[in-house]
Amino acid sequence: MNEWLIDQRTRLGLGQDEVDRRTRDLGARVSQPYLSQLERGVKALEDLGGARMDALRRVYQVSPEAWTDHTGLAIVTPQQGPRPAASPAPAPLPDGLQQVIQQYGAVFSELQEHRWQHYLARLKWRGGLATPDQWFNVFQAMRANGIEPDH
Template sequence: MTLMKVSATEGWFAMAAREVDVRRWLQEVREDRSLTQTEVDRRTRQLGENYRVSQSYLSQIERGTRPFTDLGAERMDGLRRVYGISPEEWVKRTGISLMTPDDVSLTSDANESAPGYFPEYTIPSGLQSAIEKHGDRFPALRTEAVQRNLSLARYYDGNGPESADDWLSYYLSIAKWIEN
């Protein structure tokens, strides 16, 4: 995997040869299931707005003009569900493990007290350093939703950003997709 600098405002993103394989595989699965990009848009929208993958967004992913990892966990899970791909197959093909609220077994007490429950996560030390170092300039870094999304970040090799500056660059590259 190689990290490339796109521009000062876009930050760093992971480029991997596997990205091409994932894009091709997703397109093949869609076509094998006789789904159009518009139908995928409609079906992912039915799962909820956070899971929606629009036709134009999917087209960009399949053409390679937008990295597959830009989808984020919820949109990836939306595609996985619409395409009928098991979580195990998804991990095998993409190298990305998706943990969604539907994957978590909750007790009845937890269901009553936390209807929007997400699994617990740990903020990596490098991300914590980024929050402390850059949180005043980028206040969204201090929000729970952004911290959760960033904490779950992993590249194809299973690792995520390490230094505070790596985390900031990663955040800047995906901010418009993970901020509310």
């Protein structure tokens, strides 16, 4: 599948940085380092989550049907509506966590993974809302200690 991703990007004459910019403009950024890991097969495409996967599909100008044919992954787009068996949409990420993802996501690609974002977002903090520094510190501690969120 990683070769197909590379073929789609090069077919359009796009560099990884341009794909990064275009997906960011669509509101669901796939960073250049993360795209590189996808293309090398280091990261799994399904870890992108629906919004980022759809942004990548749109940048590559591939129909939802062709995307599913080549990747085996269906994407729910606003035009299609929700699938009957779809799970409920996840709760929005806390502001402090969103700030950490924006600030450090290019350096720590795990922060851009759906599984990390929602694993972190499920944490409960004593005393209310966590600051961006607290979110980043807990992410760093979990990563340093080999904690891997479920898919």
